[in-house]
Amino acid sequence: MNSDLRKKIVTIIKNSGEGHIPSSFSIIDILDYIYGNVLRQKKKDLKKIDRNYFVLSKGHAAAAFFVVLSKYGFITNKELMTYGKKYSNLGGHPDMTKVPGVEASTGSLGHGFPTSVGIAMGLKIRGNNNNNVYCLVGDGECHEGTIWESANIAANNKLNNLIVIVDRNKSAQQLMPIENMEKKWNAFGWKTFICNGHSKKSLDQTFKKIKKNFYKSPICIIANTIKGKGVSFIEGHGPWHHKIPNDVEFDTILKELNDKK
């Protein structure tokens, strides 16, 4: 669990008065792992068409995305600090026309994943068998019909260069529970794995297994996570979904994160 990245997330959200802290905390370790260990991409690589792609489909976790894009040199720290401010390129949901590294402007759920299917299909049409498309969706986002329509399209077209990571932070559970998530993706013709989305070791084992083996179908990684992971009173599905901390709460959050370092 990365406390420093979480501190950055809560800082930019506090400064701007906009953001989804718990959703950002649930995916931050996955994002950090993908950018640090899987994509291995630099800003200058974005000009190439034949490369790996990452799409954040659950766009409301944009603060986590921007913090990671800053860590890996796609945007500057100075730009990161403009998050949510007037005329900033960075806002509550990512805009691909403004931010390098953002491959799809997401926010309305169920859009980033079909775009990923199109990118993966595009790579196949180009005859590219070396690169992959990684897409992170929320388990609540899996309520959207386009997720399952696109899952069907990807399986039918044998897009084995497409890897979707489901952030299973149990958002769906409190609304319209999706039981047997693994069986559902399997039933749609995907090869499915389960891992701990906050454990580098678990993520590493899963991605290494995928890399080592050849699969004919697209791949789904169900990453078990905790919404708000890292700060005791934010964890879970309470009022913190879109809440901005006051000064006292902000200090408490930072203290708790510092204690966990």
Add this chain to the structure above:
Amino acid sequence: MIKNSFIHKKQNFETGLRKQFASTMIEVGKIDKRLIVIVADISHGILQPFNKMFPGRYYNIGICEPSIVNMCAGLSKMGFIPVVHTITPFLIERSLEQIKLDFSYQKLPLNLISVGGTYDYSKLGCSHHSYSDLASLKHFENINLFVPGSSKELHYQFINNYNRSQINYFRLTEFPHNYNFQYTKLIKEQPIQVEKGKNLTICVLGNKLQNCLELTSKLKKYKVTSDLFYINKLKPINLKKIKDSVNNTKKLIVIEEISPYGGLYEDCLKIIHSINNLDTLHISVNTFIRDYGSYNDLTEISGLSSKKILKKVLKFLNVN
């Protein structure tokens, strides 16, 4: 834009716009490898020649229109030129958010080709009708709205625009007009003046030109002559010629087989509203048509048959 030698190549045009679409895809497919044709289980048969000629560039994905449109944003990002084709209400109204967010906001190019606008699928009922597709798309940035009334128009509109970095919507009618425009008129003139007159300005959208030609012919018996303007591209649009004409005639009639909201009439009003002593008549589809029958039956019910149009126009002109 495709080079001129291709544009001026002699063409044999198909009788129907859907068949022309299939032929045009082959012609463009030959010279542009980026063209990818995607359908939602329609026109599959007529696109087989394209499929056979260009393996891997044709996909009959399935019946999931929003995801198909959304997926094309990924193909577009990868440098391909996607063409998505299915029935109007499912391609446009069902996929409206995908067109808005994934293409208009993201500034990605896309070609949408629909069949069955308004009540072309008359016998299938109102689930397959669409009156407001053009109005819904009109607000979007970076979009061209084409309403070709003939196969020739579709062909030239497509080859001149398909590879521009914007959204192109081609609304194919199943009931084309029979007027054969010269190539230069189609490309250079918008709106196209079809007839010149003194008493009346008539603007017509797409396939309703056929009815308007019948109308102007009959009006001559009442010693009424008209400036008749034909429009087959709703956005962007330049209506200066209309304003000049209405300045003289003081009478404007707009005939369009779509919703009364957000169409050609509103565009005309924006440009002519300051003209004094102005009279206007708008003939459009004023309400949902819930009936079944032939296309001609539904034009009669909606008041857009030649007979009904003439009756409304004579009343408007106070001519007996």
